[in-house]
Amino acid sequence: MGVRRGERWIVRHVDITVDRGQLIYLIGANGAGKSTCAKAILGLLDIDEGTIERMSSLEVGYVPQRLALNPTLPLTVRRLMTLTGRFPKDHIESALAAVGLDRLGDPPVTTLSGGEFQRLLLARALIHRPDLLVLDEPAQGVDTAGSGVVLDLIQGIRRDLRCGVLLISHDLHAATSTGDDVVVLVPHEHDEPPPARPDPPAHLSRREARKL
Amino acid sequence: MLDDFLIRALLAGIGIAMVAGPAGCFIVWRRLAYFGETIAHSALLGVAIAVLVNLHLVIGIFVTAVVVVLAMYYLERRDTLPTDTLLGLLSHGGLAVGLVLLSFFPDMRLDLQGLLFGDILAVSRLDLAVVWGGGAIALGMLWWIWRPLLAATVSPDLATVARLHPERALLVFGILLAAVIAAAIKIVGVLLIVALLIIPSATVRRFTSSPEQMAAGAAVAGVIAVAGGLLASATLDTPSGPSIVVTALAVFLVTRLGRPRREVNAR
Numbered sequence: 001m002g003v004r005r006g007e008r009w010i011v012r013h014v015d016i017t018v019d020r021g022q023l024i025y026l027i028g029a030n031g032a033g034k035s036t037c038a039k040a041i042l043g044l045l046d047i048d049e050g051t052i053e054r055m056s057s058l059e060v061g062y063v064p065q066r067l068a069l070n071p072t073l074p075l076t077v078r079r080l081m082t083l084t085g086r087f088p089k090d091h092i093e094s095a096l097a098a099v100g101l102d103r104l105g106d107p108p109v110t111t112l113s114g115g116e117f118q119r120l121l122l123a124r125a126l127i128h129r130p131d132l133l134v135l136d137e138p139a140q141g142v143d144t145a146g147s148g149v150v151l152d153l154i155q156g157i158r159r160d161l162r163c164g165v166l167l168i169s170h171d172l173h174a175a176t177s178t179g180d181d182v183v184v185l186v187p188h189e190h191d192e193p194p195p196a197r198p199d200p201p202a203h204l205s206r207r208e209a210r211k212l
Numbered sequence: 213m214l215d216d217f218l219i220r221a222l223l224a225g226i227g228i229a230m231v232a233g234p235a236g237c238f239i240v241w242r243r244l245a246y247f248g249e250t251i252a253h254s255a256l257l258g259v260a261i262a263v264l265v266n267l268h269l270v271i272g273i274f275v276t277a278v279v280v281v282l283a284m285y286y287l288e289r290r291d292t293l294p295t296d297t298l299l300g301l302l303s304h305g306g307l308a309v310g311l312v313l314l315s316f317f318p319d320m321r322l323d324l325q326g327l328l329f330g331d332i333l334a335v336s337r338l339d340l341a342v343v344w345g346g347g348a349i350a351l352g353m354l355w356w357i358w359r360p361l362l363a364a365t366v367s368p369d370l371a372t373v374a375r376l377h378p379e380r381a382l383l384v385f386g387i388l389l390a391a392v393i394a395a396a397i398k399i400v401g402v403l404l405i406v407a408l409l410i411i412p413s414a415t416v417r418r419f420t421s422s423p424e425q426m427a428a429g430a431a432v433a434g435v436i437a438v439a440g441g442l443l444a445s446a447t448l449d450t451p452s453g454p455s456i457v458v459t460a461l462a463v464f465l466v467t468r469l470g471r472p473r474r475e476v477n478a479r
């Protein structure tokens with residue numbers, strides 16, 4: 001799969017497979033095209049090459065890298081949970097409980113901290129009971145201890161929902177130790193074979209994607 | 213009772229404000245004020261076309277406004293010009309062409325002043341029927357697209373992933389806006405209609421904690437502004453559009469007098 005803007009390929013030769021219950025990491029430097037890959041997989045932008053195959057009636061949950069809210073729009077935590085669908089109260093409560101936001105009351109979302117807001121977006125995505133969860137740097141702006149908490153959360157959700165997870169991250173260490181597969185986006189100036197990489201850890205196959 | 217021009221104007225104004233409030237919230241949330249101005253300015257072109265082909269004014273304005281909305285959606289996707297430049301082009305282009313066309317009909321008893329600033333005497337029984345019928349349809353449409361439109365306002369990507377078709381909701385909203393503006397022109401006028409959309413929602417924002425509350429509150433604030441403004445217009449013999457906007461502004465300022473209320477964190 002590849003995405004082009006003008007003459008320039010933003011990502012190219014990317015090959016990602018996420019099966020049910022798997023945790024797949026998508027790793028790469030800033031600007032390597034991770035978010036672009038995620039959006040292509042979600043059908044948010046058209047690809048210029050290759051194919052994307054989805055299981056029929058695939059329910060997808062998405063946590064974008066950033067979400068800028070207009071402060072003139074009044075939204076509370078619980079109102080945000082029903083932004084893209086109607087859900088019974090107990091579903092809302094259990095989704096909030098899954099990310100540890102159930103005892104917060106119902107404050108305006110603008111008063112949440114960065115980490116709380118990220119977890120709220122995660123709860124909002126998982127209330128749809130997704131088969132596939134796409135998370136774009138969910139631990140961004142969270143300290144190291146916090147990112148461990150986020151990872152534990154994601155692992156718990158994956159077990160409970162038996163969903164596939166595509167996790168975009170910078171943390172190669174966590175990726176190699178917890179991922180079922182790691183896809184690394186490497187920027188390349190020319191359409192040449194990628195340079196040799198160190199051997200991947202034995203328990204996982206690492207695929208490489210190149211960016212022209 | 214409907215023979216009284218003031219009653220007719222009041223009924224029409226209240227009908228308009230009840231739709232303009234919720235629609236105006238989306239103008240504020242989506243930062244579409246200039247888009248609203250563009251539709252309003254195109255109304256003069258709509259009047260000219262209505263005169264040319266002998267249509268009801270509100271229908272002529274509505275059809276022209278819908279064309280402008282569709283042009284905007286098309287150009288935004290196709291053209292590389294920035295959105296506000298495109299809007300400026302359509303907005304002032306529509307206004308200018310409309311004024312030029314209208315100047316070809318010196319015999320027409322068209323009251324330009326009334327078109328620009330609203331005319332309390334202008335509301336006929338037919339207008340009243342058009343406003344309430346159209347208003348009911350508009351509110352129904354808004355109800356229908358509420359969740360997709362709100363989701364698209366927070367994040368088009370989240371709306372798309374949830375298969376809510378945000379593009380469709382935005383198009384329906386554009387048409388709805390055209391209808392609201394067309395209906396409101398007679399009372400508020402081309403130049404001030406956006407104020408009736410924006411000021412009520414800005415007034416109630418800090419008293420509300422959900423989008424639905426804010427929409428309902430804006431409808432109430434709009435009704436107050438329209439009723440107060442029309443009564444003032446009738447008593448003081450002032451133009452109706454400016455009187456309504458001044459009333460809306462006064463309500464806005466009064467609610468600002470108190471100490472600003474902080475948003476309370478429930479923890």
Ligand SMILES: Nc1ncnc2c1ncn2[C@@H]1O[C@H](COP(=O)(O)OP(=O)(O)O)[C@@H](O)[C@H]1O
Pocket residue numbers: 005010028029030031032033034035036037
């Ligand atoms: N719509 C777009 N038009 C042109 N270039 C884009 C567009 N979206 C992203 N890019 C470029 O593509 C590259 C990859 O962006 P992104 O996918 O956000 O990277 P990452 O998420 O890995 O940091 C960046 O250089 C960015 O400038």
Ligand SMILES: [Mg+2]
Pocket residue numbers: 034035036065136
């Ligand atoms: Mg990114």
